[in-house]
Amino acid sequence: MLTRKQYDLLRFIHERLKETGVPPSFDEMKEALDLRSKSGIHRLITALEERGFIRRLPNRARALEVVRLPDSVAPGLASARSAGRGFSPSVIEGSLGKVRPVAEDDEAGQVVSVPVMGRIAAGTPISAIQSRSHTLNIPPEMLGSGEHFALEVRGDSMIEAGILDGDTVLIRKCDSADTGDIIVALVDDEEATLKRLRKKGASIALEAANPAYETRIFGPDRVRIQGRLIGLMRRY
DSSP, X not given: OOOHHHHHHHHHHHHHHHHHSSOOOHHHHHHHHTOSOHHHHHHHHHHHHXXXXXXXXXXXXXXXXXXXXXXSOOHHHHHHXXXXXXXXOOTTOSOOEEOOOOOTTSOTTOOEEEEEEEEEESSSOEEOOOOXXXXXXXXXXXXXXSEEEEEEEESXXXXXXXXXXXXXXXXXXXXXXXTTOEEEEEETXXXXXXXXXXXXXXXXXXXXXXXXXXXXEEOGGGEEEXXXXXXXXXXX
16 A cells, blocks of 8 residues: 555656656656655655565666556545545554453453554654554553554664564554653654654654664654554564
């Protein structure tokens, strides 16, 4: 499933290639998608390439080839278009696992169904994913109160916090967190990542737990907190 901006960029490249035979420049892409910087275009291009929609041709400037187009427009994209609204991807759409008070006479072994909302980057950025893939049955004592979701981890940027590639993290939904918390952050409404939060004045720093990765610092308007890490599951 593509995000709105991924789909719009793919369509823009495809239409420009059909019209002129030459792919658009990064400046043209940035202007067409109304992005603030070309770094956002780089992320979108990488995401489309990883998903097999485009191919970068070696040794040629501005050389892009559209390999395939989506079979259909994602439902979230279609509804946003039909309503005339902008589309903001989120990794926590849908109903989330919510812990209810447990009565003393409830049966032992009660579990809470927590939705797995896709993958989260702990390393190389991946775009925000908003589709539910499956659910996990979690004992309520592992969760506490509130609403929860789970994400599969991809990457190694949090290994010194004990979070490995392939782990599944349990996240309590929230829109604020304290310095030092490990959070799910949505950057520029495009990139979802798992990092440790550091507040530096008015800025927000997303800190990796791996010295191979740099701390990334953003203005507060570029980062939305989606939730806070409360647990982890690992399959051996």
